[in-house]
Amino acid sequence: MAVRTISPDVYSIGAVDWNLRLFDALIGTPEGTSYNAFVVRGTERTALIDTVDTRFEEALLKNLMKMGVSSLDYIVINHAEQDHSGSLPLLMEMFPQATVIADEKCRDLLGRLLDVPEDRITTVKDGDTIDLGGKTLEFIIAPWVHWPETMMTYEREDGILFSCDLFGAHLATSELFVRDFAPITRPAKRYFAEIMMPFRSSAHAAMQKVADRDVRIIAPSHGPLYDDPSLILDAYAEWTSDTVKNLVLLPYVSMHGSTAKMVSYLTDALIERGIEVQPYDLTTSDLGDIAMTAVDAATIVIATPTVLFGPHPAAVNAAYLLSALKPKTKFVSVIGSFGWGGKTVQHLTEMLTPLNAEMIDPVYVRGYPTAEDLAALNALADTILKKHEDLLTQP
Numbered sequence: 001m002a003v004r005t006i007s008p009d010v011y012s013i014g015a016v017d018w019n020l021r022l023f024d025a026l027i028g029t030p031e032g033t034s035y036n037a038f039v040v041r042g043t044e045r046t047a048l049i050d051t052v053d054t055r056f057e058e059a060l061l062k063n064l065m066k067m068g069v070s071s072l073d074y075i076v077i078n079h080a081e082q083d084h085s086g087s088l089p090l091l092m093e094m095f096p097q098a099t100v101i102a103d104e105k106c107r108d109l110l111g112r113l114l115d116v117p118e119d120r121i122t123t124v125k126d127g128d129t130i131d132l133g134g135k136t137l138e139f140i141i142a143p144w145v146h147w148p149e150t151m152m153t154y155e156r157e158d159g160i161l162f163s164c165d166l167f168g169a170h171l172a173t174s175e176l177f178v179r180d181f182a183p184i185t186r187p188a189k190r191y192f193a194e195i196m197m198p199f200r201s202s203a204h205a206a207m208q209k210v211a212d213r214d215v216r217i218i219a220p221s222h223g224p225l226y227d228d229p230s231l232i233l234d235a236y237a238e239w240t241s242d243t244v245k246n247l248v249l250l251p252y253v254s255m256h257g258s259t260a261k262m263v264s265y266l267t268d269a270l271i272e273r274g275i276e277v278q279p280y281d282l283t284t285s286d287l288g289d290i291a292m293t294a295v296d297a298a299t300i301v302i303a304t305p306t307v308l309f310g311p312h313p314a315a316v317n318a319a320y321l322l323s324a325l326k327p328k329t330k331f332v333s334v335i336g337s338f339g340w341g342g343k344t345v346q347h348l349t350e351m352l353t354p355l356n357a358e359m360i361d362p363v364y365v366r367g368y369p370t371a372e373d374l375a376a377l378n379a380l381a382d383t384i385l386k387k388h389e390d391l392l393t394q395p
Contacts, residue, residue: 001034003063004176006217006225007158009041009135013063015056018172023083027194028288031187032172035083036221038162039064040155042132045073048098049137049153049162050221051087060087061094072098074130076137078151078164080109084221089114101130103141105149124151140209142166144202146195152206159216165195166206167232169223178224181231186292187223188232192239193291198326204240207233242328244298246388249329250279251290252303253314258337258368263303265374266335269381275388282314287321294327298388300357301380302348306338310347319351329355331387333380334362337369360384 001015014036023029035052037060046069052060064072072095077085080102088110092098100121102110107123110116126141140152145166153162169187178184196203218226218233226232248270254260263279270277278293294300300322304315311319322329332355334348345362352359363380365373 001059001063003066006038006160006176006219010155010158010160011039011041011067012176012219012225013037013039013060013067014050015052015059016172016174017053017056020172023170027170028286029170030286030288031170033170033222034172036219036223038219039067039069040132040135040137042135044131044133046071047074047076047130047132047137048072048091049076050078050084050164051075051091053083054086057087057090061090071095073132074099074101076101076153077106077110078153078162079147079221080106080113080149081147082113084164085110085114088116092116092120101139103139103149103151105143106151109147109149140206142202142206142209144199145206146199146202152210154210154213154215159214161210161213161215161218161229163218163220165221166203167218167226167236168195168220171223173224175224177227178231181235184224185235188235189239189292189295190288191222192236193295193325194288197239197291197295198324200240200326200328203236207236207240239295244328244330244391245296246275246392247293247297248275248277248299248301248384249290249293249297250277250301250303251282251285251315251318252279253282253305253312254303255305255307255312258365259303259305259335262335262337262363262365262369262373262377265369266301266377266381269378270384273381273385275381275385282318287318290318291321291325294322294325294329297327297329298391299331299333299360299384300327300329300352300355301333301335302352304334304336304344304348306336306342306344309342311344315348316351319348323351323354326354329357330391331360331384332357333360334364335377335380337365337367339367358387360387
C-alpha cells in the first residue's frame with residue numbers, strides 16, 4: 001500500500017488485503033478489506049494511530065521508512081482486536097521510545113492478547129488530549145462499538161475523526177476517499193449488519209458524542225475514508241434508528257418440497273398485499289445478504305422442515321445468527337412442515353427470544369400443504385399486513 005496524504009502532515013499508511021474472503025474465520029469478505037493505519041505529524045511529536053494485521057506488518061514498516069519516520073513518540077491503539085493491534089509488539093521493538101496510548105480496558109486486553117507489558121502503556125480517559133505541536137489528538141471513549149474497550153481519536157485542527165471500526169467497510173479499493181456512495185453502500189451496510197448491528201444503540205451513542213465536533217473527514221479502520229461525512233452519517237442515522245420497512249425477511253430450507261411450496265405461496269401472498277419480501281434459500285444464500293436484509297425488515301419468517309425432532313440445522317444456524325445480530329425487527333413467525341412430530345416451533349421460538357419481537361402465530365403443517373394450510377398462509381399474510389400498517393402509520 002502506498003503512503004497517501006489525507007491532509008497536511010496526516011497520512012494513510014495501512015495495507016489493503018485484496019484477496020481476503022473470510023474475516024476472523026467467520027465473516028465473508030467477498031470484496032476483500034483493508035487495515036487502515038495513520039500517521040499524524042506535529043511540529044514536535046509524531047503519532048501512529050493503529051497498526052495492521054500481522055501478515056502486513058512488513059508493509060507497514062516499509063511505509064514508515066518511505067516517510068522517513070525514524071522515531072515515533074506515540075502509538076495510539078483504538079481497539080485491541082488483532083487486525084488493529086497485531087503489529088504492536090514489533091513496532092514496540094522497532095520504536096522502544098514510543099509511548100503506547102490506550103484506554104484502561106484496552107490496556108488490559110493488549111496484555112491478554114499480545115502480552116504487552118502494562119508499563120509500556122499510558123492510559124487515557126474520555127476527553128483527554130495530546131499536543132503533537134499544531135496537531136491535537138483528543139480521545140473519545142466509545143465502549144461496545146463493537147468491543148468493550150473501543151476508542152476513537154479526533155484530530156482537532158483538521159477535523160479528522162479516526163473512528164476505529166465505526167463507519168467501516170470490508171472493501172479492498174485503491175480509492176482513498178469515497179467519491180460515490182452508491183458502490184460502497186452494499187459493503188458499508190454489510191459491515192454494519194455483521195459487526196455493528198448487535199451494538200446499534202452503542203453506535204448511536206458514539207455518533208451523539210461526536211455530533212458537536214467539527215468532523216470534516218471520517219477515517220475508519222477498514223475501507224475508504226469520507227471527506228463528505230454526511231454520506232455515511234446519514235446512512236448510519238437510518239440503520240441505527242428504530243425505523244423498519246414494509247419488508248419481510250424469509251430465510252428457508254426445504255428437504256422434499258413441502259416447505260418450499262409454503263414459502264412460494266407465502267411470498268406471492270405478501271407481494272399481492274403490497275409487502276416487499278426477500279426469500280433466501282439457506283443452502284445457497286450468503287449469510288451476509290440475510291444480515292443486510294435484517295437491518296430493515298419489519299418481520300422475519302423462518303421456514304423449515306422438521307429433522308428428527310427439531311428444525312433443520314440450516315434453520316438453526318439462521319436463527320442463531322439473527323438472534324446474535326439483534327436486528328430491530330418487530331415481528332417474527334415460523335412456517336414449515338413435519339412428518340410425525342417434534343418441537344421445531346418451540347425450539348425456534350426460544351432461539352428468537354433475544355429479538356424481543358412479537359411472535360405471530362406460526363403455520364406448521366403435517367406433510368405437503370393442503371388447501372386449508374394455504375388458507376392459513378393467506379391468514380398469516382393478512383396478519384403481517386395489518387401489523388405493518390399499524391406500525392408504519394404510527395406518528
